[in-house]
Amino acid sequence: PLNGDLHVVVPGHFVAFRGPVHLGEQEYCDERGYRRFAPSFYAEGMAGLGVKAVVRLNEHEYEGGEFERHGIAHYDLFFDDCTLPPPD
Numbered sequence: 001p002l003n004g005d006l007h008v009v010v011p012g013h014f015v016a017f018r019g020p021v022h023l024g025e026q027e028y029c030d031e032r033g034y035r036r037f038a039p040s041f042y043a044e045g046m047a048g049l050g051v052k053a054v055v056r057l058n059e060h061e062y063e064g065g066e067f068e069r070h071g072i073a074h075y076d077l078f079f080d081d082c083t084l085p086p087p088d
Contacts, residue, residue: 004045027041
């Protein structure tokens with residue numbers, strides 16, 4: 001979707017979004033029928049929502065520095081097989 005697949009799940013606490021991709025100087029691109037966004041597109045909006053941290057769960061397709069430049073911490077929590085982490 002054109003809103004970047006950004007969803008406020010728990011207002012004031014949790015926002016989910018489709019992972020951005022590195023696009024050079026572009027903010028977005030259309031590819032195979034859907035729109036992909038650069039980290040800068042998300043970072044500005046998330047800063048306005050008061051987001052404090054982003055946790056990347058998928059493949060490394062962008063640099064987290066764009067979020068950090070907007071005062072948003074960036075972490076990686078990637079699982080190769082896309083399963084849930086162990087309970088411990």
